Amino acid sequence: MPYAIVIHAFPRTDLPVAHAQGKVLHGLFYELLLKASAAKGDEVHGTAGLKPFSTALLLSERQRRAESIRAGEELKVRFTFLDDALYPLLARYFLTTPDLSFDLVRTELTVARILSTPQSGEEWAGCTSFDDLHASASETEKQFSFHFATPTFFKRGGGPTYPDMIVPLPLPDLVFGSLLRNWNQFAAASFVEATLLKEICAHHLEMTHHRISSQQARLVFQREDGQYRTTTFPGFVGTCAFRLVGLQDTAIIKTLNALADFAFFSGVGAKTTMGFGVAKRI
Amino acid sequence: MPYAIVIHAFPRTDLPVAHAQGKVLHGLFYELLLKASAAKGDEVHGTAGLKPFSTALLLSERQRRAESIRAGEELKVRFTFLDDALYPLLARYFLTTPDLSFDLVRTELTVARILSTPQSGEEWAGCTSFDDLHASASETEKQFSFHFATPTFFKRGGGPTYPDMIVPLPLPDLVFGSLLRNWNQFAAASFVEATLLKEICAHHLEMTHHRISSQQARLVFQREDGQYRTTTFPGFVGTCAFRLVGLQDTAIIKTLNALADFAFFSGVGAKTTMGFGVAKRI
Structure with a gap:
């Protein structure tokens, strides 16, 4: 059962924002x-492959440009969970721990x-089930619009033939391919024929709009000596819209709608466990 | 021999800028x-397929947003020529016609x-030969950066299997594929193995940077009754950079460099004969 929670926290002293991302956030989640x-x-x-969670800082524009988040200033940390067992454990911990705090x-x-429903006024919180996502997915809607709130990028290629490459653009087959992999990994009922579905996205989803900008993605990790190191690569944020053309199959339309709605929980693209690819359908 | 010329002209009365693009500009060129x-x-x-020219208005930011270009305000019209015979004919016409004017x-x-060299101070004017483009192309440079100055988009797919789709993003295989088609159509010596080259671009050119924004592309055409009609679709402007990864072949590197340099003359993508896809390597 996918959950998205947003923690509103206040640093006691100034928090260097550039260092609070990437592996550091990932580390906080595990802690x-x-x-x-x-x-x-x-x-x-210990499990290899796709992880059943995502982490992110939801920074305001000012916070994103600032060197540090000031003591006493609200910071939003978002976690999503794609595995039924995960959130209840954390929820119990949150409920039973007085004066909850953490280090970053x-x-x-x-x-x-800690907000876990959109009714709380926190637009990035919510929960649903895979069954509900699928049941409520439209069989007729052919427009798919997304908002990418943190830098998003994809990894493509690799293997023996081609080098691993970063693709910092919202290509429809990569967007839906990423959603599909997560769905098939964590939902009880997989969407079959993943290859066919990716092919459909590449050839039948036309981008009708985009308002994206590049945002250098910073990945911060802590070395064994305790020092922080940063690597950067291009990512995109913003909005884009696709429309399905030349296909009428209602089962495929329903699948694409379920996947688009699922983006809110799974995120999109690479390194969603480290703050990247926070996205939702709009 | 590719040429790019820029005409600095002054409308005698206010010129409705939205109407001065697309087919209207294309019509001016033929006239x-x-x-x-x-x-x-x-x-x-009368020739079907790729045309040996491009047209564009090089609008300032103010002109682009304005409803009209005011009487007496400078307007830049750019034509490029990919066919040896074309420019000399027009140049002779320009030189032998006193008090040159045209209607838009x-x-x-x-x-x-009329500026035809970069030495004139007009950065969008110049000339070269296909031989020179190829001879001066680097065999070592693996970075390819472009500036797209007017809305750019690609058409992909089509045929019996897939619908025709607009792709409003600078994908490396589409950028270089477009350059390659024009090169092979108009240069005396073609680059062989076009399919292989496109494949290489798709799998070995990584986008390392982009600062693109969408700009609604307006295509204006005149109906038979003399009225103007407008259709719009998404295009992009801005800059992006690719780097070649995982390939050392100097012949391929040289080809990619020649094609990237050629963008200045051929433009990139669809409808370059109607003002779209003005681009250059930066």
Whole structure:
């Protein structure tokens, strides 16, 4: 059952924002999960391949450009969960821990509230089930618009033939291919014929609009000596819209709609466990 | 021998800028060409497929947003020529016609000057030969950066299997594929193995940077009753950079460099004969 929660927290001292992303955030997630359940934390950490969660900082424009988030200023941390078992464990930990706080880049943050429904007024919080996502997906809607809120990029190629490449553009087959992989990994009922579906996206989804801009994506990780290192690569943020052309199959239309709605929980593209690819259908 | 010329002209009355693009500009080009040589004009007009020229208005940011270009305000019209025979005919016409002027959307424009070299200070003017483009192309440079100055888009697909689709993003295989088609059509010596080259671009050119924005592309054409009609679709303007990864072949590197340099003359993508896809390597 996919969940998206947003934690509103307040750093006690100034928090260097550039350092609070990437692996650091990823590390915070595991730290909280291990506190909630050592067994589950070890299990998730030890599993190769797609992870059943995403992390991100939802920075305001000012915070994104600032060097640090000031002491006492609200910071939004978002976690999403794609695995049924994960969120209940964390929720129990949150509920049973008085004066919840956590550390990020050696800065203590006090948790003011944890929002898990859109009714809370937090647009990036919510929950649903894979069954509901599928049941409520339209069989007629052929327009798919997305908002990408944090830098998004894809990795393509690789293998023996081609080098691994970063693709910093919202190509329809990569957007839906990413959603499809996550869906098939974590939903009880997979969408079959993944290759066919990706092919359809490449050849039948036309981009009718985009308002994207590049945003250098920073990946910060902590070395063994405790120092932070940064690598950067191009990502995109903004909005784009696709429309399905030349296809009438209602089963395919329904699948694409379910996947588009699923973006809210799964994110899109590479490194969603490290703050990238926060997206939703608009 | 590819040429790019820029005409600086001044409308005598206000010129409605939205109407001065697309087919209208394309029509102006043929009108001038027919005046220069009726035989050549008919020949070019009658040939199917890729045309050996491009047209564009090089609008300032203010002009692009304005409803009209004011009487007496400088307007830049750019023509490029990919066919050896074309420009000499027009150049002779320009040189032998006193008080050159032309009509655009029922507005008379006085030609102040025609610039054909970058030494004139006009960055969008120049000439070269296919041989020189190839001879001077680097065998080592693996970075390819472009500036797209007017809305650019590609058409892909079509045929019996897939619908025709507009792709409003600078995908490396579409950028270089477009350059390659024009090169092979108009250069004396073709680059062989076009399919292989497109494949290489799709899998070995990584986008390392982009700063693109969408700009609604307006295509204006005149109906038989004399009325103007407008259709719009998404295009992009801005800059992007690719780098070649995982390939060392100097012949391929040289070809890609020649094609990238050729963009200045051929433009990139669809409808370059109607003002779209003005581009250059940066």
